[in-house]
Amino acid sequence: MKSDLAGTVVAIFCMPEHGHFMQMRALVCDFVRSGCSVHVFTHRRYGVDVECMGARMVDLFEDRPIERADSESVPIPCRYVSFAAFYAEDVLETLKAIRPALVVCETFAVIGRLAAQQLGIPFINVLLGHNIHPARYLPALQTDPRVAISQRCLSAVEVLRDRYGLHDASPFSYISGHSLYLNVCCEPAAFLTEEERKSFEPIAFYGSILSRLDPSKQRRDGATHFGRRPDGLRIYTCFGTVAFRYYADAVVGAFEALSECLATMPEASALMSLGGAAVDDALLHRLRRPNVEVVDYTDQWAVLSETDVFLTHHGLNSTHEAIFHRVPMLSYPIFNDQPSLAKRCREFGIAVPLVSSLRAPVPVKDVRAALETLSSEREAIMTRLEQARSWELDVMAQRPAVVARMLDLATGAPRRLI
Secondary structure, eight states, X not given: OHHHHTTOEEEEEOOSOHHHHHHHHHHHHHHHHHTOEEEEEEOGGGHHXXXXXXXXXXXXXXXXXXXHHOSSOBSTTHHHHHHHHHHHHHHHHHHHHHOOSEEEEETTOHHHHHHHHXXXXXXXXXXXXXXXXXXXXXXXHHTOTTOXXXXXXHHHHHHHHHTXXXXXXXXXXXXXXXXXXXXXXXXXXXXSOHHHHHTTOSEEEOOSSOSSOOOOOOOTTSOBTTBSOOSSOEEEEEOTTTHHHHHHXXXXXXXXHHXXXXXXXXXXXXXXXXXXXXXXXXXXXXXXXXXXXXXSOOOHHHHHTTOSEEEEOOOHHHHHHHHHTTOOEEEOOOSTTHHHHHHHHHHHTSEEESSSSTTOOOOHHHHHHHHHHHHHTHHHHHHHHHHHHHHHHHHHHTHHHHHHHHHHHHHSSOOOOO
């Protein structure tokens, strides 16, 4: 199989967002395993991971800073639209040199879709997040108070439309890049209804968990990530790497409520990850307690293996990692696809809501009540988590067939399964 595909070049595009790269890892690994020559166009911060997976790292931003194309538009992904127009010719020249047979790009990587269309080769769209369909999200963005589109972005849209033939180009093209060839969903099929699946056709389900999993890391000092507390309730909370950009007050409020609640629960412990967000020392002082630790960033995969309860915003990676580790969730979604994924998890009986409306203030008593609900319903929740985990395993087992389907597009001939 590998010699069969040794000359097949696959170009994979991923914008500089941690969650995006996390969702793309399984695809990168499986394309490498197939024997293709895989070139990953992304930020250099992911270079070590890319090379460890056996792919070739191409720094998409080394000589192409996003800020040169657009440093003003909000939400930030609108700048990725400007980036595509500004650097199109340069990226096309780089691609021509490696002669890819297939482009795989996450939806926010407008440059990948543009390049594939200009080169006349198939492109596969990797759906980021949960059930993000343009028909539902574009109208909401039109009235979103965060939105501030720069003139450079508006000009870039005209270039994409008039020069490069992207007739649906808009400042929000980062959510409208569906492929007529194939759209890959980073969740098990159960997370979309039959009607929802139809809107993404042609679609294949891939999940986001790596197929080859490293064993959970053990602390060398014998302690857990929750200190030296072998017993008692262990609560982990993280709101990803993006929420702080737009909704810092809501995130901080949820952290503070949990910290205050834990002040009355000495038998429990909590680990709070800031997801790399910069916060002042005063906030850290307010959050930290003898049984509450706050860290800038942590190995979430390893932490979840020791966690009893996960207070989460329901980012796609976080949600499915929790399911894989069979960790009950407290839902506090922030924006975008998170409310709908939180709702889906509540329907499955694997999560309990912390508040009744989006980004509502979190009373300390509601944290305590939600923890009590999880405790009283834990047996039923664990049963449902076991079922949900089986969906993760099933979608991982089906990946060889999906890879073969993708390689059919690259080669024009049916492939054997890897």
